Amino acid sequence: MSKPMTGTAERVEQALRRRRTSAPEVNDSRNGAGRRERDARAAASAARRLSERIVHEGLADISYAPADSPFGSLLLAATKRGLARVAFPEEDVDEVLDRLATRISPRIVEAAGPLEAMRRELDEYFEGRRRRFELALDWTLVGPFARRVLGAASEIPYGGVLSYAQVAAQAGSPRGSRAAGNALGANPIPIVVPCHRVLRRGGALGGYAGGLERKRFLLELEGTASARG
């Protein structure tokens, strides 16, 4: 760039840069922050319309959305097959999504649409108006043994309980109550797959990945007599 042009060149470059995203030195209202805010808002709303379209056209492998609950905001993630993951509020959203990307597919978008029916079933459950979930499940995140254990837990009716040993027996390994406990503790779809209905023999709560307070809350919600420990 030749010397005599420098003044003009700088003016041109400065003017062009006023449109830039990541330029802290031009980050005040005199230098086009208004336009940047407008662009940011427009981009955000275009991205929301995009996500809905992506899901509507079935281009995403996984969609996720938050869902209100008495525990705070749960994260729901579903594939086309069904609900694959329910995460408690204290779980790190990025980690949960990274794991889904690695284990299932990175084509993940945030979109409430596909999860609407699932959210409704959860609402009804927490309001005491639903005793059985009808939503489809995707078991991709679950290994074969854990699948049998969680399958056995799913058979426990609302308000009922089984012991770890009973669930292990139903999963085909009567001596595997510890392994069954691990599988239940790693349940990727808690609440909906009712691992909270599995207690120690004698009725003590045992463990719960979401915390014993929540296990007690769910058992009381379901009117389970032995919700103590």
Added chain:
Amino acid sequence: MSGSALPPFQRLLDAEREVVWRYLVSMVGVNDAEDCFQETFVSALRAYPRLRPGSNVRAWVLTIAHRKALDAHRARARRATPIADPTVAGDLGASSPSAHDAAFPQDAQLWEAVGELPARQRSAVVLRYVADLPHRDIATAIGCSEQAARRSLHEGLTKLRKVVQV
């Protein structure tokens, strides 16, 4: 569906939506930006699982945006006036008046001139100053050598300087 080390697509969308939007508004104007934006990210999503982990995601998605912008230009050229389309120029410069436009009246004129640059020069200028890409990534995005990208940028800037000098 197979696993990979790629991050969730939503994270890419959150991180890149603004730079892509700004790029497209600068390239095709507000009216066509929405369609190009959607087409860009739909294409990106389709191709996403094949992207090599560790790739420069911004350059990759801007490559797609660049192709969509060219498509939009071709479509517009088929519809009507080829070069100094007043709606494009208007979009690029002063689509909606603001305090900024009042403070920088010359910007509207400058963006009008950007809109009249040949496609590759316009892309190079916008990628450099709006998307803040280094020359190497500008070359990736518009599909040419780094040398050619530098040249296009230089030619574009030279023309813009003349406009501003007037």
